[in-house]
Amino acid sequence: MRIELIFTPNEVKEEELKDRTVLVIDVLRASTTIAYALHNGCKGIIPANSIDGAIELSKKIGRDSALLCGEREGIKIEGFDLGNSPFEYEAEKIKDKTLIFATTNGSKAIVKGSNANSLIVGSFVNFQSTFDHLSSSSNDLAIICSGKLDQFAIEDAVCGGLYVSSFLKEGEYQLNDAAFAALKLYEGYKNNLLEMLKKSSHGRYLIELGFEKDLYICAELNSLKVVPVLDQGKLVSYNGS
């Protein structure tokens, strides 16, 4: 089996994904927030590629049952209900709601990967559950790191390396260069995930914006048991069926 890791969504060759399982990672913060939102009982999350697309969709679904969520430059989009901090996605706000989710990097990566045989969203907080789910598949795996504005982001690479490291403990895999590199980076940072987030370019930016506590929640390994899977354009919690 092959594991191909891709550092930025722009490098994804969509036509090559159709027989593969895709894992999308956006540690800061979309994939962490998605895990929290599903854990806290939202009905599903529709990734939107643009602000306009998100607004249009919310009108179709109806603003009673759908919430507009997302950020630009880390800050909640004007007129939207929620931003991209996991702390905002409390059960009382989101239970049984459909979330339309327009973040800068994570939503784009999910849309890019949506032609895959199946698509999972992973992060540090739900690593073990998502890894267990992935390791039950015999498809080749593509790990798409969301990066930041189509540039390499170290936190996504390190999280991707955690998955690669765990797969290699279970068997033999063909890795591309980026998967090898991510593995090395994970090995270097595995005992200091929070420090790594604090030093990362995106982490420093979020600290400037006042979101330092988000870094703590994003660095908590296996704090949630939830497997976000894409089902007909909507991320839902895998229920084992």
Add this chain to the structure above:
Amino acid sequence: MRIELIFTPNEVKEEELKDRTVLVIDVLRASTTIAYALHNGCKGIIPANSIDGAIELSKKIGRDSALLCGEREGIKIEGFDLGNSPFEYEAEKIKDKTLIFATTNGSKAIVKGSNANSLIVGSFVNFQSTFDHLSSSSNDLAIICSGKLDQFAIEDAVCGGLYVSSFLKEGEYQLNDAAFAALKLYEGYKNNLLEMLKKSSHGRYLIELGFEKDLYICAELNSLKVVPVLDQGKLVSYNGS
């Protein structure tokens, strides 16, 4: 001062380069071959973005004084004089000739970086000379890794990390995430450059094509003293003036 490292040419924002020094790296094999070609006395090297562009240019310059050089998928382009192996660039073939150089990754990266304040081509073989040249400049630095077909290539990242490591010994620099990552990768592989090349995706491909000996020459640290600089669209050997 800032050091920004970029893993693939597609990520380069050309408009941001004009006040910066650019270092282009394509260890396997363009930047190694360029170092050998200049060391062995060619007059200059014109990077071409396409095969057609290269042929057209050779007609303008005249086939007596210009050689057509380059590869596609690692193999010499049909009708061209030389491929992309450093071994082909012997003094007797290239002395005082202008080389028109159309490689898949390195030429593209050089053309992408050509709006920079100045552009240098570096590799393991001429690391020290190029580093000494770069460290005499006070401009911000952008390191463009050529990668392979716009995908991450570990050998270019590790070589980029060698430059980053050496800069950090001289002073303080602001690094982007990719520069940090390259530094970590260099630290992991610095005692095994040849092994790293042999394990890399591109290295394995070159071995399959019969170019294993090229990997040995590409891994030889500081075997040459030559600084390839871009001067009016042509790479020439910096002569200190």
